[in-house]
Amino acid sequence: xxxxxxxxxxxxxxxxxxxxxxxxxxxxxxxxxxxxxxxxxxxxxxxxxxxxxxxxxxxxxxxxxxxxxxxxxxxxxxxxxxxxxxxxxxxxxxxxxxxxxxxxxxxxxxxxxxxxxxxxxxxxxxxxxxxxxxxxxxxxxxxxxxxxxxxxxxxxxxxxxxxxxxxxxxxxxxxxxxxxxxxxxxxxxxxxxxxxxxxxxxxxxxxxxxxxxxxxxxxxxxxxxxxxxxxxxxxxxxxxxxxxxxxxxxxxxxxxxxxxxxxxxxxxxxxxxxxxxxxx
Amino acid sequence: xxxxxxxxxxxxxxxxxxxxxxxxxxxxxxxxxxxxxxxxxxxxxxxxxxxxxxxxxxxxxxxxxxxxxxxxxxxxxxxxxxxxxxxxxxxxxxxxxxxxxxxxxxxxxxxxxxxxxxxxxxxxxxxxxxxxxxxxxxxxxxxxxxxxxxxxxxxxxxxxxxxxxxxxxxxxxxxxxxxxxxxxxxxxxxxxxxxxxxxxxxxxxxxxxxxxxxxxxxxxxxxxxxxxxxxxxxxxxxxxxxxxxxxxxxxxxxxxxxxxxxxxxxxxxxxxxxxxxxxxxxxxxxxxxxxxxxxxxxxxxxxxxxxxxxxxxxxxxxxxxxx
Numbered sequence: 001x002x003x004x005x006x007x008x009x010x011x012x013x014x015x016x017x018x019x020x021x022x023x024x025x026x027x028x029x030x031x032x033x034x035x036x037x038x039x040x041x042x043x044x045x046x047x048x049x050x051x052x053x054x055x056x057x058x059x060x061x062x063x064x065x066x067x068x069x070x071x072x073x074x075x076x077x078x079x080x081x082x083x084x085x086x087x088x089x090x091x092x093x094x095x096x097x098x099x100x101x102x103x104x105x106x107x108x109x110x111x112x113x114x115x116x117x118x119x120x121x122x123x124x125x126x127x128x129x130x131x132x133x134x135x136x137x138x139x140x141x142x143x144x145x146x147x148x149x150x151x152x153x154x155x156x157x158x159x160x161x162x163x164x165x166x167x168x169x170x171x172x173x174x175x176x177x178x179x180x181x182x183x184x185x186x187x188x189x190x191x192x193x194x195x196x197x198x199x200x201x202x203x204x205x206x207x208x209x210x211x212x213x214x215x216x217x218x219x220x221x222x223x224x225x226x227x228x229x230x231x232x233x234x235x236x237x238x239x240x241x242x243x244x245x246x247x248x249x250x251x252x253x254x255x256x257x258x259x260x261x262x263x264x265x266x267x268x269x270x271x272x273x274x275x276x277x278x279x280x
Numbered sequence: 281x282x283x284x285x286x287x288x289x290x291x292x293x294x295x296x297x298x299x300x301x302x303x304x305x306x307x308x309x310x311x312x313x314x315x316x317x318x319x320x321x322x323x324x325x326x327x328x329x330x331x332x333x334x335x336x337x338x339x340x341x342x343x344x345x346x347x348x349x350x351x352x353x354x355x356x357x358x359x360x361x362x363x364x365x366x367x368x369x370x371x372x373x374x375x376x377x378x379x380x381x382x383x384x385x386x387x388x389x390x391x392x393x394x395x396x397x398x399x400x401x402x403x404x405x406x407x408x409x410x411x412x413x414x415x416x417x418x419x420x421x422x423x424x425x426x427x428x429x430x431x432x433x434x435x436x437x438x439x440x441x442x443x444x445x446x447x448x449x450x451x452x453x454x455x456x457x458x459x460x461x462x463x464x465x466x467x468x469x470x471x472x473x474x475x476x477x478x479x480x481x482x483x484x485x486x487x488x489x490x491x492x493x494x495x496x497x498x499x500x501x502x503x504x505x506x507x508x509x510x511x512x513x514x515x516x517x518x519x520x521x522x523x524x525x526x527x528x529x530x531x532x533x534x535x536x537x538x539x540x541x542x543x544x545x546x547x548x549x550x551x552x553x554x555x556x557x558x559x560x561x562x563x564x565x566x567x568x569x570x571x572x573x574x575x576x577x578x579x580x581x582x583x584x585x586x587x588x589x590x591x592x593x594x595x596x597x598x599x600x601x602x603x
Contacts, residue, residue: 123296123299128575216424254424254431262419
């Protein structure tokens with residue numbers, strides 16, 4: 001059986017994995033479909049009398065100081081957060097796999113050079129890597145933000161895949177393929193990559209949680225998702241000044257982050273145990 | 281051991297060197313230079329801009345800029361902050377104390393409460409308590425520190441008026457107040473930031489300690505100790521825990537970056553006058569020499585921490601030295 005399908009099936013049988021997958025699916029569905037039925041997250045229906053309304057039937061999560069509906073902002077913000085996280089993690093995992101396979105299979109100076117780069121990059125906390133670029137760049141557009149988050153996230157995965165490639169390179173079936181005259185491309189894509197799919201899937205799932213927290217943090221600092229697009233971190237930043245008047249403005253986006261990251265991590269944990277049962 | 285140590289130190293120096301180069305490249309990834317950004321914010325005379333460019337050497341070709349930057353780093357001179365008009369070194373030195381205080385308090389909480397909880401979990405493996413603690417710590421790990429900080433500030437500070445929520449010292453306390461009163465004041469200000477940072481990071485310690493102890497509890501000598509009739513408490517703490525403490529050293533190396541990064545948000549929320557809030561303010565103010573300085577210091581801390589971790593390992597476990 002395909003090892004990835006097997007790992008997914010096994011993590012589904014794990015209560016943590018099932019809970020995480022169901023919660024994550026529900027959140028993703030809500031973020032995808034919710035904004036279609038909810039009022040416009042930027043709409044300000046009236047100027048004064050609907051500011052800072054407490055949660056009610058009309059506004060289940062209340063309204064903020066610009067009288068915008070918080071539930072639709074949380075849903076639309078979820079679309080943004082999940083899209084940024086998925087795309088950025090996709091980029092990180094692809095880069096990590098590519099660099100790791102190249103370093104591990106080629107070896108020699110390529111390997112040494114890449115690994116020195118990875119060591120150095122891992123020594124700088126990821127937030128600071130991003131602050132360095134964002135401090136000079138004024139208000140980055142969303143695609144650039146996604147690329148920046150993705151490009152600063154592949155180092156750990158790269159090291160992991162390199163280790164796997166080093167180990168697999170010595171396996172007899174890879175040796176056999178080499179002896180049969182398979183070229184490097186065939187070995188990498190047919191033999192090495194499929195066998196690192198499990199660890200890559202784990203890294204991607206756990207990476208989603210990390211990136212959602214990171215993006216929320218950047219948006220909270222005012223350096224992430226550009227205004228007026230709603231984002232969970234940006235909403236918490238807005239809510240900072242509303243602690244006395246409208247605490248719900250900050251509570252709900254925060255809870256959305258906790259639920260999303262928690263379910264991604266639960267699923268990732270179950271997946272890791274399914275891929276590598278030794279750690280369980 | 282000496283050869284091993286020399287190799288390990290060289291490796292640390294190389295890592296730091298590559299990190300410095302990487303930071304410089306990253307900084308120049310953005311279009312334009314930092315001063316063209318500043319111009320949009322404030323009206324500046326072209327002659328003034330040219331002068332400022334010259335001061336920050338932005339009028340020179342990129343390889344000269346890099347050479348000047350590296351020379352500065354080697355001499356320990358990180359340049360001038362644009363926003364504060366002070367040397368970056370002075371600013372870093374004035375902020376490192378509060379960050380170490382906050383980080384130290386957090387590490388203390390993690391390594392006492394976190395280790396104790398991890399041991400409890402391992403001993404009661406699979407029980408309801410074990411699962412509850414895992415769930416709670418995972419929830420903490422998934423919580424954004426800035427949000428938790430705001431919620432705690434709102435609940436404990438604003439609703440209940442139990443603890444101060446901003447700064448490190450009360451502005452109302454006389455500067456000549458007795459030593460003990462000032463320490464108590466700082467302590468009260470420390471509680472919420474340290475608690476916030478601990479809650480979002482303690483899951484790592486607990487999980488590590490739990491796994492390490494479970495590993496040891498499987499070994500035959502634990503069975504022997506139990507068979508000899510040694511009380512269970514002594515088996516756990518004297519026989520097992522001592523050996524399970526060893527992998528926890530690794531945690532120390534993993535903590536430092538997390539504390540510096542995590543502190544950015546917590547320090548922002550609680551107006552704690554440390555490196556984190558300095559870095560965040562610098563990034564917002566487009567003060568690139570200061571951002572660079574804080575990132576350099578963070579990278580230096582990380583490289584040093586991982587070097588010290590490896591040395592501690594080598595001292596405690598001779599096998600490491602020969603690999």
